[in-house]
Amino acid sequence: MLYKLIFKIGQYFRNPSLTNNYLFLKTSEKWSLEKLQAYQLLKLQALVTFCYQTSLYYKTIFDEIGLKPEDIQSLNDIKKIPTISKHELIHYNATIHTSKKIRKKFKASTSGTSGSSLTFWKDEHADSFNRASIFRGYSWYNVNPWERNLYFWGFQFSVFSKIRYSILDGLQNRFRMFSYNENTIKKIIPKFSNLSYIHGYSSMIYEVAKIYNKLHLEKPKKLKMIKGTSEKVFPAYQNEIIKAFGLPIINEYGAAETGIIAFECPKGNMHLNMEGVIVEEVNNEILVTNLQQTSFPILRYKLGDYIILSDVEVQCSCGMQHTIIKEVTGRVGKVVFGFKEQYPSLYFYYIFKNIGLKHQLYLNYQVKQHEKGKLLFLIEQDLSMGQLEILNKEIFVYFNTDIVAEIKYNQIISSNLKKQESFISTI
Numbered sequence: 037m038l039y040k041l042i043f044k045i046g047q048y049f050r051n052p053s054l055t056n057n058y059l060f061l062k063t064s065e066k067w068s069l070e071k072l073q074a075y076q077l078l079k080l081q082a083l084v085t086f087c088y089q090t091s092l093y094y095k096t097i098f099d100e101i102g103l104k105p106e107d108i109q110s111l112n113d114i115k116k117i118p119t120i121s122k123h124e125l126i127h128y129n130a131t132i133h134t135s136k137k138i139r140k141k142f143k144a145s146t147s148g149t150s151g152s153s154l155t156f157w158k159d160e161h162a163d164s165f166n167r168a169s170i171f172r173g174y175s176w177y178n179v180n181p182w183e184r185n186l187y188f189w190g191f192q193f194s195v196f197s198k199i200r201y202s203i204l205d206g207l208q209n210r211f212r213m214f215s216y217n218e219n220t221i222k223k224i225i226p227k228f229s230n231l232s233y234i235h236g237y238s239s240m241i242y243e244v245a246k247i248y249n250k251l252h253l254e255k256p257k258k259l260k261m262i263k264g265t266s267e268k269v270f271p272a273y274q275n276e277i278i279k280a281f282g283l284p285i286i287n288e289y290g291a292a293e294t295g296i297i298a299f300e301c302p303k304g305n306m307h308l309n310m311e312g313v314i315v316e317e318v319n320n321e322i323l324v325t326n327l328q329q330t331s332f333p334i335l336r337y338k339l340g341d342y343i344i345l346s347d348v349e350v351q352c353s354c355g356m357q358h359t360i361i362k363e364v365t366g367r368v369g370k371v372v373f374g375f376k377e378q379y380p381s382l383y384f385y386y387i388f389k390n391i392g393l394k395h396q397l398y399l400n401y402q403v404k405q406h407e408k409g410k411l412l413f414l415i416e417q418d419l420s421m422g423q424l425e426i427l428n429k430e431i432f433v434y435f436n437t438d439i440v441a442e443i444k445y446n447q448i449i450s451s452n453l454k455k456q457e458s459f460i461s462t463i
């Protein structure tokens with residue numbers, strides 16, 4: 037197959053260690069939890085030693101607190117290592133980078149949607165391991181990366197960029213959608229017939245599904261996987277996407293600086309990529325240690341998300357023993373201001389989760405605050421008087437009289453080619 041050959045040639049030059057990493061991951065996905073944890077400990081011990089020897093930042097920090105590499109004797113000893121924030125990754129960027137001479141590396145950066153962008157060097161092994169982790173997830177759905185795919189990502193900034201993307205996408209058997217109006221979808225309908233997978237911003241996939249259903253288009257017959265990434269997949273998305281494409285949208289969870297953290301299996305559980313990262317849940321906040329990256333090591337990174345981990349004893353019927361993330365619940369750090377008190381924006385997650393569980397009312401929403409004590413709830417769906425009352429009562433449970441809530445329904449809240457934020461504050 038031509039596209040497989042092109043993929044393999046590109047992989048040979050760009051990611052020469054990808055195949056070995058992928059074969060390792062396909063073997064380790066069958067490991068017991070004990071064997072996975074033993075592997076994590078060995079990688080952690082090696083990483084801490086490496087950081088102490090080659091990273092000025094980590095050597096300084098470890099010396100300040102009196103931590104020696106040999107002090108890491110169990111996975112629980114990771115708690116002896118101080119946490120690190122995105123601000124520190126940016127501020128101490130030069131000294132975090134290690135002195136090891138790396139023959140092949142790539143410049144990477146974060147999106148900057150949290151307010152500040154991070155740029156760093158990623159070594160070839162780490163980059164290949166991350167790609168292999170993604171492709172392992174694909175394999176659970178019998179998807180090969182070189183198969184025909186639709187990608188919801190990127191902007192058409194200029195004619196040059198458009199040409200560049202067209203060439204790259206052509207080589208990768210991929211096409212992009214830069215907008216999702218009815219006319220655009222009608223023009224590319226023939227391309228849907230042989231799609232193997234769809235991936236990209238979950239909100240964009242949802243918007244296309246709505247138009248697809250409005251036009252009463254036929255479901256793609258060869259589609260095997262729909263993957264949402266970079267954004268939360270809201271429960272309200274699923275019915276529309278299943279109706280349009282015949283499959284639910286699955287979750288891939290990760291970040292540019294941490295790599296893939298978790299991938300959803302066909303049984304509906306998000307399994308931690310335990311061979312690539314150690315994940316801790318501290319007061320519902322996620323801390324991530326990348327076990328594979330040596331050019332820019334990241335230990336106990338405060339990614340900025342609230343999560344809920346399943347108990348390690350919980351077993352998935354898919355057979356994998358990798359720990360499960362039950363929920364990625366929201367972003368840390370955003371504050372809701374009442375007239376008198378302050379509240380975590382995590383409350384919105386629970387408000388809408390509760391009305392879904394109690395009343396089977398699944399809503400796509402966005403909340404805005406421009407003034408203390410006042411919130412504007414934008415709801416995409418139509419609401420009856422009874423449903424409006426249900427939502428108002430649940431809001432009152434969390435904010436009482438300290439917040440005045442205005443609810444607008446039948447709203448267009450899609451952010452088109454940008455990440456959809458569930459809470460926007462200008463205070």
